[in-house]
Each structure stands twice: as structure tokens, then as C-alpha cells.
Amino acid sequence: MIDRRQFSKGFALAAGAALLGGPGFASTALASEKFVSTVLVDVESGAAIHREGPAERRFTPCSTFKFPLAVMGFDSGVLIDPHHPRWDYRPEFQTTMELQKKATDPTIWLKDSIVWYSQELTRKLGEARFHDYVTAFGYGNENVYGNPGKKDGLTQSWLMSSLAISPDEQVAFVRRFLDRKLGVSDHAYEATLASLAQYPAEDGWTLHGKTGSGFLRDAKGAIDRSKPLGWFVGWGEKDGRKIAFARFNLGNERAKTYGGMIARDAMVKDFARLAAG
Secondary structure (H helix, E strand, O other): OOOHHHHHHHHHHHHOOOOEOOOOOOEOOOOOOOEEEEEEEEOOOOOEEEEEOOOOOOEOOHHHHHHHHHHHHHHHOOOOEOOEOOEOOOHHHOOOOHHHOOOEOHHHHHHHOOHHHHHHHHHHHOHHHHHHHHHHHOOOOOOOOOOOOOOOHHHHOOOOOOOOEOHHHHHHHHHHHHOOOOOOOHHHHHHHHHHOEEEEOHHHOEEEEEEEEEEEEOOOOOEEEEEEEEEEEEEEEEOOEEEEEEEEEEOOOOOOOOHHHHHHHHHHHHHHHHHOO
């Protein structure tokens, strides 16, 4: 049974293989390092079905953090249901991506990965409540202090900054969510379930989950665009069976496709085969 208490020892062992960035930053990697890590665990039994790559190592969650953010939002009442609240884009959000410049509700937010909506949500939660949720969820290293000296943890900690989580821990969070062991309201579970995107896979499986894309930072804290990373985190469901998964890729070839989409497409393609054990 995977439990977050198991990870501290594994992460300590892995730290020797990784270089850490400046204080407050999530893990970086050796200059030549590229890998894929994939974890599948049966939700009911906790049995490991598939595990490859350094699944104990922690990296920035990027937009996969919208999954726990949705739980926080619906539990707190900041978010109401899959289509409310609908917030308008404002110029002060300062995004350069045209896709992000639109009115957004929780379903659109999760599907199109709207960064400013996440930040409006955390602002409305406030620092204390945001920190308390992350700690109560046992989410990764639980570090929401943000970039060193900038006091921006409330809006930046999960975006290539201080918060970090491993594939093993991502799967453990998914299991706690599906087992309703996060200590939140029933509405928070139901509304999050209804808002997350779904993806059909082979052999009758349906995947529910969230992508995340970003880059590592170098030792000085600057974004290293030669080190793209991608996540896809969630669970597959078929005939009442649920399998939690996390796929992480580091250092994939530079392309117009984001790292999270690469991870998602690979998992959709491979899930049925991997689920078969």
C-alpha cells in the first residue's frame, strides 16, 4: 500500500542523484538527464500494478495542482459547482496566452488549464487557509512559501517554485481523494469529480485527470527551457474498477506540444496495456 510516510526515505536516497536549485525551489536534475516515470496503483487494494522510473523524486506539480485546488475551492465555498463562479479575464492578470483571456468557470479552468483562475482562487482562500489545506492534504513537501524573498507563495508556489511532489505522492493523493479521506465535504468530492476532464482510452477505460507542464530551474533559480517537464495525474475507471496513475516526463524533445500533453497522450495510449499488469 503506497503511503506518503514511505516517501521521505526514498527521496533522501534519490537526492544524491539530483542537484537542488536555490533555496525554496523544487528539485532540478543533472544537465544530461532525461527520463519517464509511470506509476499505476489499484485504488481499492493499494496494490502496485506498474512502477517505472525514479517515482520517488519530487518535482514542481505545475498545473496538476489544479486538482487539489479544485477540492479546496469547492470545500471552502469559493467555488460553487462545475459552472460557477464564472470569472471574467482582466488585463492585470497579465497572461500572454490568448487561450487564457476569456471568461472561465471551474470546468473550463480545469480543461484549458487557466492559470489566472487558480490565482484568483488562492487569493480568495487567503494564505492561512491555503496553507492549512496543503498541509491537511499531505501534498508533497507542503512548501507553499514560493520564490525566495518574493513572498509570492499564494500565487506562485506550485509554478516551478517551492512546492514539489513525486509521482508516488501524486498517486497517493489520488487514492485519498477517491477514498474520500481528505477531510473535506462530500460536495467538494462530487463537484471536483464532475469538473475534471475525461479521456477515452483503449479497452473501455476512461481516464480522469489533470495535465501539468513546465520547466526546471537552474542553480540560480532561472527557468531552464532546455529542461521541459510534463505530468498527467488521475485515475482510470472501467466496470467499477479504479486505477490511480501518475506519469512524469523530464527532458522530452522541445516541441510546440507542452510536456503535459505529451504525458497525457502517452498515458491514454498505454493505459490499457499497463493496467493489464
